Amino acid sequence: MKILQDKVALVTGGARGIGRAICQELADAGASIAVADIMRESAEQTAKEFRENGVAARAYAANVAIMSEADEMIKAVLQDFGRIDILVNNAGITRDNLIMRMKEDEWDSVIAVNLKGTFNCLKAATRPMMKARQGRIVNIASIVGVMGNPGQANYSASKAGVIGLTKSAAKELASRQINVNAVAPGYIQTEMTDKLSEEARQAFLAHIPLGRPGQAEDVARVVRFLAGPESDYITGQTINIDGGMVM
Numbered sequence: 001m002k003i004l005q006d007k008v009a010l011v012t013g014g015a016r017g018i019g020r021a022i023c024q025e026l027a028d029a030g031a032s033i034a035v036a037d038i039m040r041e042s043a044e045q046t047a048k049e050f051r052e053n054g055v056a057a058r059a060y061a062a063n064v065a066i067m068s069e070a071d072e073m074i075k076a077v078l079q080d081f082g083r084i085d086i087l088v089n090n091a092g093i094t095r096d097n098l099i100m101r102m103k104e105d106e107w108d109s110v111i112a113v114n115l116k117g118t119f120n121c122l123k124a125a126t127r128p129m130m131k132a133r134q135g136r137i138v139n140i141a142s143i144v145g146v147m148g149n150p151g152q153a154n155y156s157a158s159k160a161g162v163i164g165l166t167k168s169a170a171k172e173l174a175s176r177q178i179n180v181n182a183v184a185p186g187y188i189q190t191e192m193t194d195k196l197s198e199e200a201r202q203a204f205l206a207h208i209p210l211g212r213p214g215q216a217e218d219v220a221r222v223v224r225f226l227a228g229p230e231s232d233y234i235t236g237q238t239i240n241i242d243g244g245m246v247m
């Protein structure tokens with residue numbers, strides 16, 4: 001039997017990038033997959049491709065930054081699958097700028113999606129998980145939430161917030177056997193980081209002891225570990241997946 005057989009996993013921002021790789025990894029471990037994304041068509045396309053490979057997968061269009069949309073998404077998943085065992089809060093955006101130039105909207109939108117969006121989904125998924133007296137929540141933070149990064153005050157604050165939220169939620173929910181952990185990826189090759197300048201790319205690479213950027217699968221494997229029974233005794237932790245950038 002596969003380790004996530006009969007489990008239902010909801011992955012936000014699951015249409016592409018790291019989220020999609022997480023969907024794949026959890027599906028390979030036997031889970032049914034709810035692919036949630038603000039990009040409806042991409043989510044539907046991703047879910048369709050999973051179904052074509054024999055995975056029970058469905059798409060959900062939702063903007064995680066809006067609490068009512070997060071609530072509706074959780075309700076729809078419960079209606080379709082009857083349960084939610086694993087929530088992966090992966091949806092995230094960047095709007096980089098130096099503090100002196102950062103516009104109010106650049107600050108607000110990043111906090112809204114990355115931090116409030118994580119809270120919204122976590123809160124909505126907690127109700128059915130508490131009833132079931134079991135659950136796994138994995139939040140995708142970032143190494144810059146630990147070490148900071150010039151030009152990313154909004155993003156690093158949002159991700160540091162996710163790490164704090166992870167710890168508080170872990171303490172609140174532990175008595176119901178709901179484990180809440182985070183991962184902090186370093187420099188991972190995706191469409192998000194394809195936007196980086198060559199200079200920024202080289203600056204990151206110079207600080208990675210393992211000497212290569214990470215792949216989405218490097219993150220997905222750790223999420224699978226945190227979503228499954230091998231990590232039963234781990235909660236409130238943030239695991240860096242960064243090729244050794246931060247030690």
Ligand code: NAI
Nearest residue numbers: 013017018037038063064090091092142185187188190192
């Ligand atoms: P990506 O931009 O390729 O994918 C993000 C996905 O989230 C997209 O499908 C997008 O449509 C979706 N999304 C954005 N806003 C949303 C919203 N309001 N509601 C629902 N879905 C929304 O990004 P990538 O690189 O795959 O990043 C995934 C996560 O990993 C993000 O939280 C990001 O901050 C984090 N991360 C990425 C790193 C990297 O180097 N790529 C490093 C550290 C963390």
